[in-house]
Amino acid sequence: MKPLILITNDDSFVSKGLRVLDEVAQEFGDVVVMAPECNSSGMSHSITTNRPLRVRTIKESEGLNVYACDGTPVDCVKMATEHFCPRRVDLVLSGINHGSNASINVMYSGTMGAVIEATNAGYDAVGFSLLSHQMDADFSAAVPYIRDIIGRVLEEGLPEHVSLNVNIPSLPASELKGVKVCREARAQWVDSFVKRLDPNGMPYYWMSGRFICNDMEADTDERALADGYISVVPIHPDYTNYQAIGEITQMMKKR
Amino acid sequence: MKPLILITNDDSFVSKGLRVLDEVAQEFGDVVVMAPECNSSGMSHSITTNRPLRVRTIKESEGLNVYACDGTPVDCVKMATEHFCPRRVDLVLSGINHGSNASINVMYSGTMGAVIEATNAGYDAVGFSLLSHQMDADFSAAVPYIRDIIGRVLEEGLPEHVSLNVNIPSLPASELKGVKVCREARAQWVDSFVKRLDPNGMPYYWMSGRFICNDMEADTDERALADGYISVVPIHPDYTNYQAIGEITQMMKKR
Numbered sequence: 190m191k192p193l194i195l196i197t198n199d200d201s202f203v204s205k206g207l208r209v210l211d212e213v214a215q216e217f218g219d220v221v222v223m224a225p226e227c228n229s230s231g232m233s234h235s236i237t238t239n240r241p242l243r244v245r246t247i248k249e250s251e252g253l254n255v256y257a258c259d260g261t262p263v264d265c266v267k268m269a270t271e272h273f274c275p276r277r278v279d280l281v282l283s284g285i286n287h288g289s290n291a292s293i294n295v296m297y298s299g300t301m302g303a304v305i306e307a308t309n310a311g312y313d314a315v316g317f318s319l320l321s322h323q324m325d326a327d328f329s330a331a332v333p334y335i336r337d338i339i340g341r342v343l344e345e346g347l348p349e350h351v352s353l354n355v356n357i358p359s360l361p362a363s364e365l366k367g368v369k370v371c372r373e374a375r376a377q378w379v380d381s382f383v384k385r386l387d388p389n390g391m392p393y394y395w396m397s398g399r400f401i402c403n404d405m406e407a408d409t410d411e412r413a414l415a416d417g418y419i420s421v422v423p424i425h426p427d428y429t430n431y432q433a434i435g436e437i438t439q440m441m442k443k444r
Numbered sequence: 445m446k447p448l449i450l451i452t453n454d455d456s457f458v459s460k461g462l463r464v465l466d467e468v469a470q471e472f473g474d475v476v477v478m479a480p481e482c483n484s485s486g487m488s489h490s491i492t493t494n495r496p497l498r499v500r501t502i503k504e505s506e507g508l509n510v511y512a513c514d515g516t517p518v519d520c521v522k523m524a525t526e527h528f529c530p531r532r533v534d535l536v537l538s539g540i541n542h543g544s545n546a547s548i549n550v551m552y553s554g555t556m557g558a559v560i561e562a563t564n565a566g567y568d569a570v571g572f573s574l575l576s577h578q579m580d581a582d583f584s585a586a587v588p589y590i591r592d593i594i595g596r597v598l599e600e601g602l603p604e605h606v607s608l609n610v611n612i613p614s615l616p617a618s619e620l621k622g623v624k625v626c627r628e629a630r631a632q633w634v635d636s637f638v639k640r641l642d643p644n645g646m647p648y649y650w651m652s653g654r655f656i657c658n659d660m661e662a663d664t665d666e667r668a669l670a671d672g673y674i675s676v677v678p679i680h681p682d683y684t685n686y687q688a689i690g691e692i693t694q695m696m697k698k699r
Contacts, residue, residue, distance in 0.1 A: 228494065230493060231490055231491040231492070231493045232488075232490045233487075233488040233489035233490040233491075233518075233557065234488035234489065234490075234551045234552055235486055235487045235488040235489075235490045235552070235554075236486040236488075236552055236651060237486070237651060238485060238486045238651045239483065241640070241648040241649055241650045242637070242648065242649045242650075242651070243646075243647075243648055243649075244647070244649070263488075263552075264651070267636040267637065267651075268636075268637060268649065271635070271636055271637055272637060272639065272649070293564060293681060295683050296489045296560065296564070296681060296683070297489055297490070297491055297518075299490075301683075302488065305551065305683070309548060309551070309632060310632060311632075338696075341695055341696070345695055348688055348691055348692075350630075350685070351685050351688040351691075351692070353692070354683075368696050370689055370692050370693040370696055372682075372684040372686065372689065373682055373683060373684045375605075375682070377564060377565060377566075380526070381522040381523075381526055382497070382522065382523060382526055382527060384527065385496070391498075392498075392499070393496040393497065393498055394496055394497045394498075394499070394523065394527070395496045395497075396491060396492060396493050396497070396519070396522075421692060421696055422683075422684055423684065423685040423688035423689055423691075423692045424683040424684060424685055425683065425685035425688070426548060426551060427627075427628055427630075427685075428550050428551070428556075428560070428609075428628060428677075428679040428680065428683075429627040429628045429677055429678065429679060430605070430606050430678040430679055430680035430682075431627065433603055433606040433678035433680070434625055434626075434627065434678055436603055436606075436678075437603075437606070437608070437625050437676065437678045438625040440596055440600055441593075441596070441623050441625055441676055
């Protein structure tokens with residue numbers, strides 16, 4: 190039987206990046222798309238608990254079923270694997286995101302929230318992002334790399350509790366230098382809110398912000414991307430800081 | 445000058461757990477509360493980018509300012525530190541959450557999203573959760589431990605890029621056995637959605653689920669909590685799976 194590939198994203202089921210990814214995925218197997226109805230960027234690992242969810246069938250055809258869910262990307266993964274996949278999923282893909290999920294952006298990203306959810310549920314999962322926010326971004330140079338990574342992951346499988354955060358520079362094919370496996374760079378978003386006054390003189394705040402990364406060491410994703418490489422960061426659904434366990438144990442000792 | 449302590453949560457500014465925490469925090473310094481207007485459980489690390497935010501002043505008095513923000517817990521941290529704190533914050537506290545944020549619940553938790561955000565922004569931060577979902581839960585046995593942890597963190601500071609996920613069993617003081625520093629247990633939520641039919645016969649789905657943890661080894665938070673200990677897990681805002689970098693590098697090599 191063909192592999193079954195589940196695809197989601199956070200830009201919604203109508204995004205160009207999703208369409209590009211489902212076309213590549215169909216070369217490898219049957220595809221189920223379960224993606225948010227609306228833009229869900231910045232939804233991180235959030236779930237919807239205070240209202241019920243609906244699922245809308247967009248298309249059901251040989252090899253490609255597409256559904257839209259009015260929940261978060263993580264909701265989409267849970268919903269699809271439990272209620273809308275005809276058999277066990279072999280691979281979960283998320284994206285292709287319009288915009289970077291490198292460095293700490295992985296924390297805020299709905300695209301990557303879905304990937305981490307899938308990994309924790311025991312599925313191999315990969316998130317893809319292109320470093321362009323344009324709605325009609327050009328994914329053509331990225332496609333051969335995406336195809337290659339999907340092929341390798343289907344063939345070899347990922348280690349347990351490991352998923353991949355793949356970010357791709359928005360460059361012509363001739364300027365892409367290859368793939369680098371990296372760690373996530375440390376960074377911050379600063380100046381998060383712009384304050385404005387409404388017509389009644391009352392303040393409101395728009396999220397904005399500048400991305401500040403001073404961690405451009407050779408092993409970081411931000412360095413790789415700046416140098417024209419596709420960055421692949423192995424991630425996991427475990428927030429424990431193992432290195433700190435000794436020090437915190439000392440700190441908590443009885444005085 | 446007194447320490448400045450910022451408090452947030454995900455249960456909203458009216459929760460009992462928040463009130464208990466702000467009372468303890470006032471023993472140590474000046475307190476600013478910036479908490480969500482509404483219940484934001486399950487909001488994880490999400491941010492609000494598609495609409496502007498409002499902040500409502502609930503109370504401004506000597507030593508305690510309370511604000512409600514119609515965004516997520518992470519929005520609250522960004523908003524408070526940038527626009528509502530009179531000086532640099534010395535410590536960020538989140539909670540006391542009504543319900544466990546141990547094991548993988550940290551991933552979904554708005555309470556812990558706020559803690560991780562604060563840590564990434566360079567603040568010492570601690571999240572507290574009591575293992576009871578009751579609105580009028582009894583926090584009295586937890587308070588001495590919370591006071592002790594706040595005191596230690598203010599006195600010694602946390603290592604860079606480390607925050608604490610503190611979970612407290614809902615037990616009488618006589619049955620609490622002390623504090624254990626742990627790693628996060630592996631677990632899953634399964635059977636996530638209950639399917640129902642609306643009066644028109646159309647399906648809708650309520651998030652539900654059962655928590656399944658088969659990782660009860662001696663060093664896990666779930667083991668510590670089951671044994672009557674308060675669990676303290678050092679966490680960090682870095683999703684990189686460092687152990688997997690070698691294996692994934694091999695996997696991505698040119699064939």
